[in-house]
Amino acid sequence: MKTLMKSVALGVTVAALAAGAASAQTLAQVKARGTLQCGSNTGLAGFGQPDAQGNWTGLDVDFCRAVSAAIFNDPTKVKFVPLSAKDRFPALQSGEIDVLSRNTTWTMSRDAAFEFGPVVYYDGQGFLVRKKMKIGSAMELSGASICVQQGTTTELNIADYFRSKNMKYEIVAFAALDETSKAYDSGRCDAFSADASALYADRLRLANPDDHVVLPEIISKEPLGPMWRQGDSQWGDVIKWTHYAMLTAEELGINQANVDEQLKSTAPDVKRLLGTEGNFGEQIGLTKDWAYRIIKHVGNYGEVFEKNVGQNSRLKIARGVNGLWNKGGLQFAPPVR
Amino acid sequence: MSEPATTPADPRLAPSEKPQVAFWRDPEKRGYFFQALLFLVVAFLGYEAIANAVDNLTRQKMASGFGFLNQIAGFDINQTLISYSNTSTYGRAFFVGLFNTFLVAGLGIVLATLIGFSIGVARLSSNWLVAKLAAFYVEIVRNTPLLLQLLFWYFLLINMTPQPRDSVSLGLNTYLNNRGLFLPQPVLGNGFTAVLLTFVAGLIGAWLYRRRAHALQEATGQQSPVGLVSLGLIVGLPLAAFFAAGMPLSFNPPELGRFNIRGGVQVFPEFVALLTGLTIYTAAFIAENVRAGIQAVSKGQTEAAYALGMRPGPTLDLIIIPQAMRVIIPPLTNQYLNLTKNSTLAVAIGYPDLWQVFAGTVLNQTNQAIEVIAISMAVYLFLSITTSLAMNWYNSRKALVER
Numbered sequence: 042m043k044t045l046m047k048s049v050a051l052g053v054t055v056a057a058l059a060a061g062a063a064s065a066q067t068l069a070q071v072k073a074r075g076t077l078q079c080g081s082n083t084g085l086a087g088f089g090q091p092d093a094q095g096n097w098t099g100l101d102v103d104f105c106r107a108v109s110a111a112i113f114n115d116p117t118k119v120k121f122v123p124l125s126a127k128d129r130f131p132a133l134q135s136g137e138i139d140v141l142s143r144n145t146t147w148t149m150s151r152d153a154a155f156e157f158g159p160v161v162y163y164d165g166q167g168f169l170v171r172k173k174m175k176i177g178s179a180m181e182l183s184g185a186s187i188c189v190q191q192g193t194t195t196e197l198n199i200a201d202y203f204r205s206k207n208m209k210y211e212i213v214a215f216a217a218l219d220e221t222s223k224a225y226d227s228g229r230c231d232a233f234s235a236d237a238s239a240l241y242a243d244r245l246r247l248a249n250p251d252d253h254v255v256l257p258e259i260i261s262k263e264p265l266g267p268m269w270r271q272g273d274s275q276w277g278d279v280i281k282w283t284h285y286a287m288l289t290a291e292e293l294g295i296n297q298a299n300v301d302e303q304l305k306s307t308a309p310d311v312k313r314l315l316g317t318e319g320n321f322g323e324q325i326g327l328t329k330d331w332a333y334r335i336i337k338h339v340g341n342y343g344e345v346f347e348k349n350v351g352q353n354s355r356l357k358i359a360r361g362v363n364g365l366w367n368k369g370g371l372q373f374a375p376p377v378r
Numbered sequence: 379m380s381e382p383a384t385t386p387a388d389p390r391l392a393p394s395e396k397p398q399v400a401f402w403r404d405p406e407k408r409g410y411f412f413q414a415l416l417f418l419v420v421a422f423l424g425y426e427a428i429a430n431a432v433d434n435l436t437r438q439k440m441a442s443g444f445g446f447l448n449q450i451a452g453f454d455i456n457q458t459l460i461s462y463s464n465t466s467t468y469g470r471a472f473f474v475g476l477f478n479t480f481l482v483a484g485l486g487i488v489l490a491t492l493i494g495f496s497i498g499v500a501r502l503s504s505n506w507l508v509a510k511l512a513a514f515y516v517e518i519v520r521n522t523p524l525l526l527q528l529l530f531w532y533f534l535l536i537n538m539t540p541q542p543r544d545s546v547s548l549g550l551n552t553y554l555n556n557r558g559l560f561l562p563q564p565v566l567g568n569g570f571t572a573v574l575l576t577f578v579a580g581l582i583g584a585w586l587y588r589r590r591a592h593a594l595q596e597a598t599g600q601q602s603p604v605g606l607v608s609l610g611l612i613v614g615l616p617l618a619a620f621f622a623a624g625m626p627l628s629f630n631p632p633e634l635g636r637f638n639i640r641g642g643v644q645v646f647p648e649f650v651a652l653l654t655g656l657t658i659y660t661a662a663f664i665a666e667n668v669r670a671g672i673q674a675v676s677k678g679q680t681e682a683a684y685a686l687g688m689r690p691g692p693t694l695d696l697i698i699i700p701q702a703m704r705v706i707i708p709p710l711t712n713q714y715l716n717l718t719k720n721s722t723l724a725v726a727i728g729y730p731d732l733w734q735v736f737a738g739t740v741l742n743q744t745n746q747a748i749e750v751i752a753i754s755m756a757v758y759l760f761l762s763i764t765t766s767l768a769m770n771w772y773n774s775r776k777a778l779v780e781r
């Protein structure tokens with residue numbers, strides 16, 4: 042009889058577990074839990090990287106901080122869950138994380154299984170090679186060995202590229218970024234391919250960064266953005282408008298330093314964004330001052346960009362396509378109204 | 379051995395003489411009833427859990443059947459034992475991974491067994507240095523994580539070997555660099571199949587001869603030249619056939635290209651590192667099993683053999699090992715299973731085994747987590763069960779037959 046009871050208990054647990062993952066109220070869950078579970082990179086400078094003390098920095102990481110600031114008025118209520126390229130989607134599917142903010146490319150098949158937020162960084166795939174190989178273009182890579190990380194769009198783009206150019210290559214795919222870049226550094230591969238931003242970041246980890254160059258060709262479109270589970274459009278609004286708030290702030294010239302002063306502004310669009318007029322934040326399940334909180338605690342998009350990947354960082358990546366739409370870039374936020 | 383004719387009547391053996399009771403009083407029938415009830419409850423819960431899970435998964439678009447196996451994979455794999463390109467299907471990618479797993483696990487089992495037995499015997503050697511070295515090996519290898527060992531071997535290998543431009547020639551058109559070992563590619567001509575067939579015939583012949591020789595020795599004590607005859611049948615016969623067929627084999631030598639050596643057969647460093655790591659690690663455990671097995675054979679056996687004038691070599695071969703095998707085989711099976719399962723650590727060093735290709739890239743590209751993991755688990759389960767069955771069969775043959 043004891044065994045019987047055990048089996049019943051087990052069966053009930055299994056059934057309960059199977060039922061658990063389906064519910065959709067992420068915002069309510071996050072509020073109840075008091076922390077945001079944010080899927081992040083295991084360590085990619087500029088995007089998401091913990092230091093020796095466990096302090097995370099990066100563009101993707103700051104995005105989660107902004108979400109946390111919007112919800113809790115506190116950017117530190119985030120638990121970062123480091124995920125490798127191939128582990129990230131199961132982690133989101135299973136409910137282990139609330140949002141995946143980890144240089145993830147928005148693709149059609151991924152969109153079919155999940156939801157994608159606005160693009161927080163427009164990227165493209167490139168190649169890193171040794172200077173002494175004297176390669177000027179990716180077109181000269183025929184016959185090369187190329188190290189990539191598995192579970193990425195990189196793996197697929199490279200196959201397309203070499204197939205369409207009718208060139209041969211040898212792929213060496215690793216599960217973790219560490220081994221990928223070490224293998225390249227050890228000379229196992231002639232080239233290391235990844236998102237161009239990641240190449241700039243990873244170059245800095247090599248034994249002699251100056252011995253390597255990124256080739257001029259960009260062979261793909263890699264729009265990187267946050268991702269969440271399907272069937273939760275309210276949570277989707279929170280994610281989307283976190284990014285849009287940061288963009289709008291930059292567009293309106295509101296930054297971390299002047300945001301308090303801007304509360305006194307009489308400009309209608311500033312008033313709507315900061316919540317001194319209207320209740321836009323409340324409409325998506327947050328507070329009126331949701332954008333104020335984000336800018337106050339984390340900053341506007343331009344500030345976050347420059348701090349993590351731009352001129353105030355080691356990566357020194359130019360704004361380029363990631364500039365605001367009215368400055369020749371692609372970053373464009375719908376109006377707050 | 380046979381049963382004594384007059385067994386005292388056992389009440390349990392004669393149901394007709396049992397007192398008639400209502401079936402709910404009969405412990406046996408009651409037992410069946412509860413077993414059946416338990417089965418139904420478990421089956422119901424199992425069904426509910428699965429149905430519920432499937433329902434949720436389809437709603438989350440996580441499981442939609444096995445149709446994806448026919449989709450184009452779109453990614454490349456470097457080591458493929460069957461033809462494969464990025465326009466092949468996910469299903470084919472599965473087989474590429476599967477065969478790569480077979481390759482490394484199969485070779486690993488053979489090599490680990492050879493090394494493990496040698497080290498196990500060496501640990502019991504009367505030579506102090508040999509015994510200590512073997513003990514040192516076992517302790518170092520058993521007490522460090524396998525993952526670290528694999529990374530160690532891999533990075534050692536790719537850092538110690540030269541860059542492609544400085545490839546070292548090992549003669550016979552064989553080259554070594556950090557992209558691997560490049561061997562001439564054999565090109566089979568007409569008639570090579572015949573040579574292969576004579577080889578198989580030679581193997582069968584040698585086996586039959588060995589059996590006969592054994593029978594002869596059992597019956598008359600007469601010994602036959604088994605080694606010599608086997609050599610002739612297995613090597614001599616195919617060799618003769620090879621020359622008779624006009625040497626139907628040529629080689630395509632590898633040659634240096636801009637980045638690397640082109641053509642030939644490439645033995646990848648990822649493969650070598652994984653094979654080395656798995657072999658050395660598992661061999662340490664096998665060595666311990668072998669040592670335990672040998673020590674389980676009572677000393678009296680050795681002393682008796684010596685007393686009969688046998689030398690240490692034959693004593694080990696003919697007296698000790700056969701008896702030790704009974705103790706060695708069951709844990710040996712475990713080691714084989716471990717090796718196969720441990721081969722999934724390939725992901726760390728970029729070897730495209732089943733786990734890396736299928737449960738890694740394919741799962742990630744298709745998002746069919748449930749299906750992919752179910753298939754992968756089924757494969758490893760199948761491999762483990764077949765290994766177990768084979769070893770159980772071998773064990774039952776080797777088990778002590780008392781005469």
Ligand SMILES: N[C@@H](CCC(=O)N[C@@H](CS)C(=O)NCC(=O)O)C(=O)O
Pocket residue numbers: 082083084085124125126144145146147190192193194195216217218234235236239263265
């Ligand atoms: N954007 C691509 C690539 C993303 C990706 O994983 N990139 C690598 C860069 S090499 C990375 O960040 N790896 C770090 C890790 O696995 O922790 C995708 O979404 O598939």
